[in-house]
Amino acid sequence: MLTDFSRKLILLVNLGSPDELSVVAIRKFLRIFLSDQRVVGLPKLLWYPILYGIILPIRAKKLLHKYQQIWHSSNSSPLVYYTQEQSRLLQEKIANGYTVDYAFSYGSTSIAEVLNQEKYKHFESLIVIPLYPQYSSSTTASVFDQLAKYYRAKYFIPEIQFINSFSSNPVYIKAIADKIRQHWELNGRAERLLVSFHSVPVALIEKGDSYFEECKLTYFLLCKELAINPEIDAKLSFQSKFGRAKWIEPATSDVVELFAKTQIKTVDVVCPGFMSDCLETLEEIAIMNKEIFIANGGYDLRYISCLNDDPVVADILNELIRKE
Numbered sequence: 001m002l003t004d005f006s007r008k009l010i011l012l013v014n015l016g017s018p019d020e021l022s023v024v025a026i027r028k029f030l031r032i033f034l035s036d037q038r039v040v041g042l043p044k045l046l047w048y049p050i051l052y053g054i055i056l057p058i059r060a061k062k063l064l065h066k067y068q069q070i071w072h073s074s075n076s077s078p079l080v081y082y083t084q085e086q087s088r089l090l091q092e093k094i095a096n097g098y099t100v101d102y103a104f105s106y107g108s109t110s111i112a113e114v115l116n117q118e119k120y121k122h123f124e125s126l127i128v129i130p131l132y133p134q135y136s137s138s139t140t141a142s143v144f145d146q147l148a149k150y151y152r153a154k155y156f157i158p159e160i161q162f163i164n165s166f167s168s169n170p171v172y173i174k175a176i177a178d179k180i181r182q183h184w185e186l187n188g189r190a191e192r193l194l195v196s197f198h199s200v201p202v203a204l205i206e207k208g209d210s211y212f213e214e215c216k217l218t219y220f221l222l223c224k225e226l227a228i229n230p231e232i233d234a235k236l237s238f239q240s241k242f243g244r245a246k247w248i249e250p251a252t253s254d255v256v257e258l259f260a261k262t263q264i265k266t267v268d269v270v271c272p273g274f275m276s277d278c279l280e281t282l283e284e285i286a287i288m289n290k291e292i293f294i295a296n297g298g299y300d301l302r303y304i305s306c307l308n309d310d311p312v313v314a315d316i317l318n319e320l321i322r323k324e
């Protein structure tokens with residue numbers, strides 16, 4: 001039976017995560033993720049021996065302990081849990097006319113799996129929202145690639161709208177600023193606000209990826225909304241570097257260390273590039289970088305959560321749809 005009562009589908013797409021807490025599941029996720037040429041652009045002949053011979057056997061084991069520390073009480077990865085919640089919140093907000101669903105770029109619940117369902121077969125229009133506020137070829141464009149690949153084999157293509165970024169969207173900027181203000185009201189203001197985004201290889205930027213510019217734009221708009229000085233009160237940094245190539249800087253861990261060494265005792269850290277908390281925020285920032293800060297003489301690093309299941313996420317996404 002068809003359930004396409006509205007014939008308009010909104011598909012939220014996030015990165016994905018391992019299905020369960022096991023080395024096998026983590027290895028499977030990494031294999032799919034790191035085999036995407038958009039993520040690692042090295043020639044396959046060069047990359048696959050490194051991926052299969054070194055990265056997958058070693059990194060999956062190392063990551064098990066990290067994922068164990070941040071796994072959500074729903075027995076799923078936080079990223080999966082919050083993406084599901086964001087889809088539900090948006091569906092509640094725009095009850096009539098649209099069906100909302102979610103998919104992940106890597107691992108289970110792929111774009112193809114979701115769109116292939118019988119219930120979506122006759123949908124006339126599709127709005128795809130990659131849950132990455134700042135465009136990057138390594139994230140947003142890979143969603144586009146998968147969408148194009150899926151429709152390559154189909155004989156009906158709906159009207160498609162693709163939201164490529166929302167780095168300067170006022171509802172998004174205000175939502176992040178509100179989150180920081182709430183944190184300040186509860187805990188007081190730290191000496192510095194560190195605004196940390198996932199890093200990417202410099203080579204991508206040189207080839208035309210707008211990510212670096214978009215991160216800077218979000219950063220300056222956020223400081224403006226908070227009425228703080230972007231040169232003094234806050235700092236922009238980039239986390240989660242992977243491999244030996246040059247990635248955009250300054251590295252979050254270097255800034256945290258430098259802060260501590262220059263007698264800054266407290267720092268607030270926010271990660272506006274992630275719509276949901278995940279390994280990179282809950283482990284890398286809230287645990288690892290906090291340890292770095294304290295080991296170098298800092299007193300407290302306070303991590304400000306992502307928007308997660310805050311109903312404001314539905315306001316942001318609804319605004320993007322409304323604009324379309």
Ligand SMILES: C=CC1=C(C)c2cc3[nH]c(cc4nc(cc5[nH]c(cc1n2)c(C)c5CCC(=O)O)C(CCC(=O)O)=C4C)c(C)c3C=C
Nearest residue numbers: 015016017018039077079136138139198200242278279280
């Ligand atoms: C190897 C290259 C990578 C690029 C380029 C990259 C860009 C990028 N990633 C995110 C968001 C997330 N990345 C996450 C984990 C993660 N990322 C990489 C590598 C690259 N990312 C790896 C190897 C991993 C796995 C963890 C690790 O080994 O450190 C996650 C978290 C997933 C989870 O399960 O919680 C997110 C989210 C963005 C936004 C981005 C470019 C802008």
Ligand SMILES: [Fe+2]
Nearest residue numbers: 015198240280
């Ligand atoms: Fe990443």
Ligand SMILES: [Fe+2]
Nearest residue numbers: 240241280284
């Ligand atoms: Fe990482």
